[in-house]
Amino acid sequence: MATVPNDISDVIEADRKNVWHHLIQHKPFESVDPRVMIEGKGMRVWDATGKEHLDGVSGGVWTVNVGYGRERIANAVRDQLIQMPYFAGSAGSIPGAKFAEMLTERMPGLDRVYYCNSGSEANEKAFKMVRQIAHKKYGGKKHKILFRERDYHGTTIACLSAGGQPERNAQYGPYTPGFVEVPHCLEYRAQVETENYGEWAANQIEEVILREGPDTVGALCLEPVTAGGGVITPPEGYWDRVQEICKKYDILLHIDEVVCGVGRTGEWFGYQHYGVKPDFVTMAKGVASGYAAIACMVTTDEVFEMFKDPDDPMSYFRDISTFGGCTAGPAAAVENMGIIEDESLLANTTAMGERMLDNLRALQDKHRVIGDVRGKGLFCGAELVADRQTKEAIDEKKAQAVVADCMAQGVIIGVTNRSLPGFNNTLCFSPALISTADDIDQITTAVDKALTKVFS
Ligand SMILES: Cc1ncc(COP(=O)(O)O)c(C=O)c1O
Numbered sequence: 001m002a003t004v005p006n007d008i009s010d011v012i013e014a015d016r017k018n019v020w021h022h023l024i025q026h027k028p029f030e031s032v033d034p035r036v037m038i039e040g041k042g043m044r045v046w047d048a049t050g051k052e053h054l055d056g057v058s059g060g061v062w063t064v065n066v067g068y069g070r071e072r073i074a075n076a077v078r079d080q081l082i083q084m085p086y087f088a089g090s091a092g093s094i095p096g097a098k099f100a101e102m103l104t105e106r107m108p109g110l111d112r113v114y115y116c117n118s119g120s121e122a123n124e125k126a127f128k129m130v131r132q133i134a135h136k137k138y139g140g141k142k143h144k145i146l147f148r149e150r151d152y153h154g155t156t157i158a159c160l161s162a163g164g165q166p167e168r169n170a171q172y173g174p175y176t177p178g179f180v181e182v183p184h185c186l187e188y189r190a191q192v193e194t195e196n197y198g199e200w201a202a203n204q205i206e207e208v209i210l211r212e213g214p215d216t217v218g219a220l221c222l223e224p225v226t227a228g229g230g231v232i233t234p235p236e237g238y239w240d241r242v243q244e245i246c247k248k249y250d251i252l253l254h255i256d257e258v259v260c261g262v263g264r265t266g267e268w269f270g271y272q273h274y275g276v277k278p279d280f281v282t283m284a285k286g287v288a289s290g291y292a293a294i295a296c297m298v299t300t301d302e303v304f305e306m307f308k309d310p311d312d313p314m315s316y317f318r319d320i321s322t323f324g325g326c327t328a329g330p331a332a333a334v335e336n337m338g339i340i341e342d343e344s345l346l347a348n349t350t351a352m353g354e355r356m357l358d359n360l361r362a363l364q365d366k367h368r369v370i371g372d373v374r375g376k377g378l379f380c381g382a383e384l385v386a387d388r389q390t391k392e393a394i395d396e397k398k399a400q401a402v403v404a405d406c407m408a409q410g411v412i413i414g415v416t417n418r419s420l421p422g423f424n425n426t427l428c429f430s431p432a433l434i435s436t437a438d439d440i441d442q443i444t445t446a447v448d449k450a451l452t453k454v455f456s
Contacts, residue, residue, distance in 0.1 A: 016033070016034055019034070039068075042067045042434065043435060045412075055068075060412075062286065063285040063290040065262065066340065066434060067434045070289070070291065073288070073339070076334065077291065077328045085328070102334060102337055107298060109277055110281060115295070117294060118293065123153045123162070124154070124159065126221070126280040127145055129307075133252070138218075142215060142217065144212055144216050144217045146179075146221065147181060147182070147221050147222075148181070148185070149181055149182065150164045150186065150229030153221060161178075164181055167418040168419060182205045182208045182220075183205075185232065185238055187235045188371070188383065188391070196237060197236075198238035198241065201238055205245055206249075214249040217249065218252060219251060220242070220253055223259070225270050229416070230381060230416055230423065230426045233374050234274065240275070252303075253280070254279065258282060260379065261281070261285070262336070264286055264377055265376040266353055267346065279300055283295065288336050289336050291332040293326070294330060348433060349433045352437070352439075355440045359440060360380060363447060368388060369384050370451075378433060378435060384398070384426070396415075399415045399424065399425050401454045402427060411442060411446035413429055414430070415427050427447065429443060
């Protein structure tokens with residue numbers, strides 16, 4: 001039960017009058033109350049009407065990985081804020097040093113952590129490093145950054161320029177030059193019929209490199225499992241070939257772990273499932289499970305050493321992140337990682353992720369509207385189609401109706417949203433890593449009922 005009194009009509013009025021929420025049309029709020037979340041405990045949240053929900057999306061955007069109400073994190077943040085809340089990142093901090101050590105111990109081959117405060121900002125740091133390396137080593141020429149169709153890397157203009165989701169980008173141009181798209185690797189919607197789709201999809205990256213000129217391409221930025229673009233797990237053989245290509249053309253590999261990072265897929269990082277050796281890894285959402293804002297850009301000693309020429313005053317990374325100096329983030333991140341370890345949440349994520357996929361496949365047998373089920377760990381998707389043969393995507397209003405029906409049943413699930421024109425049709429499931437078998441079954445039972453209702 002929620003402990004906060006339910007009559008907070010003054011809060012709702014203040015919200016309606018003064019708050020601009022992210023990624024949502026506000027016209028309906030003229031006649032319907034905006035949703036205000038009041039309290040969370042474990043897997044459950046309560047809204048302002050007092051209604052309880054099972055949260056199947058970890059705070060809406062794959063974030064609250066260790067669940068709500070963690071006193072261990074709150075106490076560590078409180079103690080740290082009283083001791084030392086902030087100092088600019090040119091100096092170190094106790095939790096900053098401690099978390100960097102913990103993190104890099106779990107990322108063999110990576111050594112240096114740069115702190116900032118959002119996934120977009122972490123990606124921008126990597127983009128800036130790639131550009132600076134191009135100037136240091138290649139007279140500025142090897143500056144282009146490749147990104148993939150359907151991937152998303154953040155909300156700033158440079159991140160949108162590296163964004164493969166046209167509905168996220170539309171109306172925000174002109175974009176930053178020097179970003180080039182490569183084709184997606186969603187096997188369910190393979191661009192060609194071929195025996196070895198993974199290798200084919202990776203080879204398309206090589207085609208783009210050859211077209212642009214290998215001496216102009218500095219980095220390739222990819223999500224290990226594409227999130228908002230449709231929960232796309234990589235096809236067999238994809239990553240091996242991608243790495244070969246990067247090596248061949250001396251291209252730095254930047255893995256965007258903003259969603260997958262810190263446990264979501266059942267390993268600490270998504271790339272660790274596929275034997276990938278990245279040059280840059282960026283992370284945000286699950287790093288402190290949303291208890292404090294923190295993002296990290298992690299790189300190798302090899303990259304770090306390039307920024308160390310004492311005779312050149314311009315040689316170091318001349319970047320600032322004011323709130324990268326907040327200590328609440330790393331203090332929360334240390335406890336978050338400790339909880340994942342102490343409660344064996346990686347193993348739980350693997351086991352519960354398999355249960356979720358099994359349940360979704362059973363629903364696929366029952367409901368023709370589910371065309372494909374995909375996922376890794378507690379990061380799953382079910383793509384809805386009007387016709388299994390043609391794979392025509394379902395009208396997105398129907399996909400949204402499934403989400404709304406689950407919500408009415410007290411279960412929060414997600415759907416790809418304003419990403420790809422005509423293809424916002426993948427239901428998204430990303431419950432906290434603490435999920436039990438009952439939680440998983442409750443989520444998929446709600447989906448079963450919603451599909452029956454919406455499509456009967
Ligand atoms: C893969 C990926 N990268 C980057 C971002 C941007 O993170 P933020 O919203 O913290 O800037 C997101 C956000 O959803 C994301 O899904």
